[in-house]
Amino acid sequence: MKIDDIDAFVSVVRCQSISQAAESLQLTQPAITRRTQNFEKDLGVVLLDRNTKPLKPTTIGMRVYEQCKVVMREVDALRELVGAAGPASGALRLGVPQTIGDAVLVHALQEIRGAFPELRTQVINGWGSNLVAKMENGELDAAAALFPAGKIFPEGIAGQSIGRMPLLVVAAKDSLRKRNCKLADCYRQGWVLNPDGCGFRAGLQRALSEQGLSMHINLETFGTELQLGLVANGMGLGLVPQPILEKSQHRERLEVINVSDFKPVIDLWLLHPRFLGNLQEPVELFGRLVAQRLGQR
Structure with missing residues (x-):
């Protein structure tokens, strides 16, 4: 059983599409198909119902998917152990609701680019609940969102209130x-x-x-x-x-x-996966910049 096969299966279920999973992992569609088939063979069960559109997991496939997300979080933790010391590089995927995006993004992106020139920033707009779902699916590295005080977030997502308004x-x-x-x-x-x-x-x-x-x-x-x-x-x-x-x-x-x-009173939250590796510093900077821009610090 290979980690790459598990990763491919998780991506297929998340994207509900072989082609979109291939694009997400920057692989060919035949490679994704082969990896998911290998994973099914290793487990001895059918994990995907290939007669549905969009593609959906079988009943046992959904249970396996939930367990595989736990496995991938642990893999991310291992990668963080060896990657946290390196310079921040690659893509930093940020999420913000449009409510605050117009007020904070231009300044925040400029500051992050100046502090971490090797990073490529990508931004997704959406409701707070949608941003949390994308983070659960591994599509975001951090998000600033508005939720009530005391909000409980899914396992694997760290939430820090950085202001109240x-x-x-x-x-x-x-x-x-x-x-x-x-x-x-x-x-x-x-x-x-x-x-x-x-x-x-x-x-x-x-x-x-x-x-x-x-x-x-x-x-x-x-x-x-x-x-x-x-x-x-x-x-x-x-x-x-x-x-x-x-x-x-x-x-x-x-x-x-x-x-x-x-x-009503709303909290400004900084959200991110519990394991960030070398993105820890830019994510913390993003949180500080958003809070400062909204007068919360």
Whole structure:
């Protein structure tokens, strides 16, 4: 039983495709096929249902896949023992939600490039939950994401809170008669929010549901600056972390609404696999730069 065969099998299940697994591991498709077949032969079981699209593991294949992820984490730990002393090089794959990406990425990437010229940085945008899933699948080396305090992350992922910030309700300046109210007083104004899947939106939905109130979505769109511009133009209420509001070009046209029964607080988390090898220093630098840029340190 070879580590390369296990790695190929894990990649096939993760990608749900022989061709995408080959691209991920920079191998040919015949090589991936041969390695997965060798692994099945060594175990004496069929691990992949080759009659499905996308490709899926069999019942026993899924159980083997979960165990193989543990094996690969231990292999990564062994590699870290011999690789941590070397200079940072290769690819540094970073994940950020778009909510904070616009505010932190340009500065962070510039600083990382200056400190570690041998590194090639790659960036993926996505919701926090999606970034965690990609990290579990070995597709990311670090991520900065927004989650509630006390969040528990999957085994194999280290999470460190590097800041805490209030999530503010904002409206166009002078558009509401009262700047102090309850959700029941203002929810009919409607909201300008991210599409479904956003944690901010989910938290607001829960708060409204607990009071028997409905969610009125006026506009849904990606991009915090775009959302704040629409709010500033009177298109509805918005939700934004305080540091992002302070850096927005629209801040002078917005005002914070004090909603007494809705005061969410969100943590800024630095996430990474437990074993980073020679990427430890650049990942720590990334965390410091994100926190500093958002005024958390």
